[in-house]
Amino acid sequence: xxxxxxxxxxxxxxxxxxxxxxxxxxxxxxxxxxxxxxxxxxxxxxxxxxxxxxxxxxxxxxxxxxxxxxxxxxxx
Numbered sequence: 179x180x181x182x183x184x185x186x187x188x189x190x191x192x193x194x195x196x197x198x199x200x201x202x203x204x205x206x207x208x209x210x211x212x213x214x215x216x217x218x219x220x221x222x223x224x225x226x227x228x229x230x231x232x233x234x235x236x237x238x239x240x241x242x243x244x245x246x247x248x249x250x251x252x253x254x
Contacts, residue, residue: 180246180250180252182214182215182246182252183252185207185214187208188205188206188207188208188214188215189205189206189207189208189211190203190204190205190206191203191204191205191206197231199222199226199227199228199230199231200218200219200220200222200227201217201219201240201242202216202217202218202219203216203217204216204217205217205244213247214246214247215244215245215246215247215252216244216245216246216247217242217243217244218242218243218245219240219241219242219243220241220243221241221243222241226238226239242254
């Protein structure tokens with residue numbers, strides 16, 4: 179298991195924006211205020227992106243990847 183997963187406290191900040199279909203988060207170490215993980219939803223198809231702006235948003239699939247800032251994948 180990677181060392182950043184052994185922590186008890188994380189600070190999560192969401193990337194906000196207008197007309198954004200994908201969810202993106204930065205996960206910080208609250209003590210040093212450094213980014214220790216990045217949570218990205220990169221593999222969305224065109225139909226899924228379109229449906230995220232409709233009433234069917236809750237029924238769309240998600241593809242979340244959590245990695246370190248050096249692109250070392252932790253979870254997929």
